[in-house]
Amino acid sequence: MLRWIKEECERREMDCVFANGKSAGTLTQLALQLLPNSQSLRKRVRQAGASAAGFGAQIALQEAETIFERELLERCKDAPLVFLLDEAHIVESEVLCTLLNAAQHVQGEECPFALVLAGTPQLRRTLNEAGASFWPRSRKVSLGLLERKASRQALTRPFGLSLKVDESALDRALDEAQGYPYFIQLMGDALWKADRKEISRDSLRAALAQFRKDRNAYYSERYDELEEQGLHEAAARVARAFGGRSDRLTLAQLRFACAPRAAAQVQRKIAATLRDLGYVWKPAGKSRYERSIPSLMAYVTDTLNLPHEHANDDGDPANEDEPALGA
Numbered sequence: 555m556l557r558w559i560k561e562e563c564e565r566r567e568m569d570c571v572f573a574n575g576k577s578a579g580t581l582t583q584l585a586l587q588l589l590p591n592s593q594s595l596r597k598r599v600r601q602a603g604a605s606a607a608g609f610g611a612q613i614a615l616q617e618a619e620t621i622f623e624r625e626l627l628e629r630c631k632d633a634p635l636v637f638l639l640d641e642a643h644i645v646e647s648e649v650l651c652t653l654l655n656a657a658q659h660v661q662g663e664e665c666p667f668a669l670v671l672a673g674t675p676q677l678r679r680t681l682n683e684a685g686a687s688f689w690p691r692s693r694k695v696s697l698g699l700l701e702r703k704a705s706r707q708a709l710t711r712p713f714g715l716s717l718k719v720d721e722s723a724l725d726r727a728l729d730e731a732q733g734y735p736y737f738i739q740l741m742g743d744a745l746w747k748a749d750r751k752e753i754s755r756d757s758l759r760a761a762l763a764q765f766r767k768d769r770n771a772y773y774s775e776r777y778d779e780l781e782e783q784g785l786h787e788a789a790a791r792v793a794r795a796f797g798g799r800s801d802r803l804t805l806a807q808l809r810f811a812c813a814p815r816a817a818a819q820v821q822r823k824i825a826a827t828l829r830d831l832g833y834v835w836k837p838a839g840k841s842r843y844e845r846s847i848p849s850l851m852a853y854v855t856d857t858l859n860l861p862h863e864h865a866n867d868d869g870d871p872a873n874e875d876e877p878a879l880g881a
Contacts, residue, residue, distance in 0.1 A: 556638045556672055563636050575641035575673075581618060585851050588626060588637060595621045623656040627663060634666035643673035643680045651684040676830035696838040699733035699846075706739050709745075710753070718752040727758055730765065734847050740768045773853040779831060780854070788812045788824050789833055790858050793851035802842030808834065 563570035573587045585595050595618060605836050606813065617831060629635060642650065657669040671677065671692075681689040710717055726746065731737040744761035745753055780786045795803060795811035803811065809821035812828065828834055833850070834843045845851055 556640055556670065559638060559670060560638070568636060569636050570636040572638045572640075574639070575644035578639060580872075581622070581652060582697065584649060584653060585618075585622060588635075589622065589629065592621070592625050595625060617864065619652045623652065623659055626656050626667070627660045627665060629737075630660050630665035630667040630703065634668075636668045636670070638670045638672070642671035643677040645680070647680065647685075651688075654681075654684060654688050661857050674830060675832055675835060679826075679830065691860075694838065696835075697735060698835065698837045699844075700735060701733070702728065702739070703732050705731060705738055708735070709742050712742060712746070713750065713753075718754070719759060720752075720754045720758075723755050723758040724753050727753065728763070730762070732848060735767060736772070737765075740772075741765050744768075769771075773850055776831075776833075776850060777854060777857055780833070783827065783831075785824060785827060785831075786854065786858065787849075789828065789854050792828065792834065795798045796845055796851065802832075802840075802844055804842055808843050818880045868871045 560570050560572050565759050567791040571587055573583075577582045578587045585592060589595055632668075634820075639645070639653075645653075653669070658666060660667045673680070678689050681692070706724070709720065709727065709731065710724070731741045741761065745757055747764070748760035749757035777786065780789045791814070792803075792811045795807065805825070808828075809818070809825045812824040813821050815823075829836075832846050835846045836843045844867065
C-alpha cells in the first residue's frame, strides 16, 4: 500500500519520502530523511547527544525539536510533501511525538504535508505512549480479512483483462487464501509464476506447492514469535475458545481464554500482547475480537498436539491433499 502511494505521488510529481522505523527511528535519522540539508538541526542534535543527561541535554533537544518543526514548515511552504513511515510502532516515543507535533503544526498552517504511518496493531499503544491523543485524532485504515468479492478482485486484477479463469480452480485458490491479504499475495505470486495467462486446475496444482511452503514458513515464524514470549499455550487456549469461523469473542472472553486461572492483570497483559502480535484483531467499528488468520490457530493447536474444532473448515495446514477441483 505504501509503495502504491509512493508511485502515485511520483506520477503526480509530488515530493515523497519513504522510510521505516529503523532508518528514521531517531531524531538524527528523521532529520536526514526529511531535512537532509539542515546544518543547524544536525548541530543541535549532535549537541543533545554529546551532552551528559540532564538540563543541558534537554535544552539542546528542545532546540532541535523547535528547529525541526520550523524547517519542516518552511520546506512544505515551497511544495507538497508526503512522508511514508513503515514500521512506525518501533520508533522511539519521543521521536514519534516530535514528528506528530510538527506534522500537526505544519498542517495547522495550511501547508501541504501528509504523514502516513504503518505498523502492527502495537502502533495504537505506541501512539498513545507518545501522548497528545494522537491515536484518536488519526484517520485509521485497519487491515482485516477481505470479503470474497474483494479477494477475487485482488487475486485476479494483476493478471489483466485477458486472463482465462477456471472458476473451480479460482474458488479453491480463494479458499486457501482465506481472505487474508498476505496469503492472497502469496497465492497470486505462485499462480503468476505457474501461468501468467490462465488460472486453471493445472496452474493451481503447480502453485499450491509453493504457496503451502510459503504459508507454512509464515506459520512457523508466527509460532516461534509466540513461543519466544511464552504465549504459545495461551494462544492455543484462545484458539480453542473460538468455535466456527464466524465466532467472535468479547474482550472479557478473550482475556479469560488467555489464562483462566490467572489474575486479571495477567489476563489483560496476555490479551494485549496477542492483539499487538496480530494473533487476534477487532475490526474497526466492531465490539468483538476475531481470529486474524483462522488456519494459524489450527497450526498452533496442531503443533502442541491439542484437539481443535473445524480443522478442515479452517484450512488445516496438515491437510496437504491434492485439491478437489470438480468435474
